[in-house]
Amino acid sequence: MISWQKLLGDSISDPAELPELPRETVEEIEEVARVYPMRINPYYLRLMRQAGPAISRQAVPDIREIRDDTGMADPLDEENLSPAPNLVHKYPDRVLFLVSGQCAMYCRFCTRKRKVGRPEMAVSDSTIRAGLDYIEKNRQVREVLLSGGDPLLLGDRYLEKILRSLRRIPHVEVIRIGTRVPCTLPQRVTAGLAAMLRKYHPLYINTHFNHPAEITPEASGACAILADAGIPLGCQTVLLRGINDDKEIIRDLMCRLVRIRVKPYYLFQADLARGTDHFRTPIDTGLAIMRHLIGRTSGLAVPTFAVDAPGGGGKIPLTPEYIRSLDEQSLRFTNYQGLPCSYPNPSKTPETGAATDAPEEGRRLGCS
Numbered sequence: 103m104i105s106w107q108k109l110l111g112d113s114i115s116d117p118a119e120l121p122e123l124p125r126e127t128v129e130e131i132e133e134v135a136r137v138y139p140m141r142i143n144p145y146y147l148r149l150m151r152q153a154g155p156a157i158s159r160q161a162v163p164d165i166r167e168i169r170d171d172t173g174m175a176d177p178l179d180e181e182n183l184s185p186a187p188n189l190v191h192k193y194p195d196r197v198l199f200l201v202s203g204q205c206a207m208y209c210r211f212c213t214r215k216r217k218v219g220r221p222e223m224a225v226s227d228s229t230i231r232a233g234l235d236y237i238e239k240n241r242q243v244r245e246v247l248l249s250g251g252d253p254l255l256l257g258d259r260y261l262e263k264i265l266r267s268l269r270r271i272p273h274v275e276v277i278r279i280g281t282r283v284p285c286t287l288p289q290r291v292t293a294g295l296a297a298m299l300r301k302y303h304p305l306y307i308n309t310h311f312n313h314p315a316e317i318t319p320e321a322s323g324a325c326a327i328l329a330d331a332g333i334p335l336g337c338q339t340v341l342l343r344g345i346n347d348d349k350e351i352i353r354d355l356m357c358r359l360v361r362i363r364v365k366p367y368y369l370f371q372a373d374l375a376r377g378t379d380h381f382r383t384p385i386d387t388g389l390a391i392m393r394h395l396i397g398r399t400s401g402l403a404v405p406t407f408a409v410d411a412p413g414g415g416g417k418i419p420l421t422p423e424y425i426r427s428l429d430e431q432s433l434r435f436t437n438y439q440g441l442p443c444s445y446p447n448p449s450k451t452p453e454t455g456a457a458t459d460a461p462e463e464g465r466r467l468g469c470s
């Protein structure tokens with residue numbers, strides 16, 4: 103079997119090597135790749151050929167990336183929320199720790215495209231040490247999310263060094279790894295990696311699939327290795343115009359994820375990263391997809407649709423509107439079929455028995 107290191111080494115980073123592109127397109131792609139790097143490994147290249155534009159558009163540069171003057175270089179204000187190099191402390195009890203500047207494939211819609219794969223993303227022993235020191239000194243940090251770039255592009259030994267250091271910090275309860283390799287380079291997930299990771303439980307992995315065609319036998323095998331090591335798996339999907347902005351595509355993706363033991367976690371509205379405007383979808387599209395999922399498929403397959411507020415405001419869930427009215431007597435709402443329902447609103451002071459004062463119709467729990 104070809105090793106993941108060999109596959110990664112055989113990646114295409116020069117657009118001229120991309121098969122079947124007209125000359126003028128190659129020149130445009132080269133122009134983009136000089137600003138935002140391209141890396142397509144042989145595994146993802148094969149998938150692109152098999153599955154077509156929904157896959158290739160995630161990986162092949164597009165001239166619109168450098169013509170887009172909307173958006174922000176740092177849409178989530180990470181640089182200003184960074185008390186140590188490559189460490190973002192936005193929420194009170196957890197930090198984002200960027201431990202790798204490399205990915206198995208450079209996604210064209212990446213929120214961190216300002217630095218991922220570029221010299222701006224300098225990860226070194228000293229940035230790792232500084233991040234660990236910060237975490238150690240800040241006792242409110244109970245969860246650490248390792249991200250990048252992709253932490254699983256680090257070698258097993260180096261990654262273990264980081265995990266071991268984190269586990270020595272008593273207040274770090276949970277370690278989470280954000281990685282796209284189960285999707286973009288599943289060969290990276292080896293039995294040896296899983297055996298190493300399982301020593302550092304509770305350890306969670308959030309991966310990232312955007313299209314049902316990405317759930318290949320290889321990807322499924324990678325997730326099985328991790329799940330068998332007792333690692334809970336979640337998926338963060340980004341809603342992307344022309345790739346997955348379709349109710350049935352998302353439903354199919356979510357159901358397939360559950361089948362390979364990956365819990366759909368977030369469906370993200372695409373961030374306002376500069377160079378990604380052509381991927382963004384109207385908010386209504388995501389809400390309509392959620393309305394299609396909720397009730398029509400198992401809750402296990404329903405992610406939270408969220409927007410990461412520009413400027414570092416944090417993740418905010420967006421839910422289709424089901425509530426029609428809410429007062430002291432009752433909640434009136436609609437179910438997934440659009441049928442009106444009601445629920446008697448319990449009293450805030452139960453001893454008064456006020457909940458039973460709800461009108462007769464409000465006590466009917468069914469929908470009509």
Ligand code: SF4
Binds near residue numbers: 205206207
């Ligand atoms: S794998 Fe993640 S960090 Fe890397 S380019 Fe893709 S979205 Fe960005």
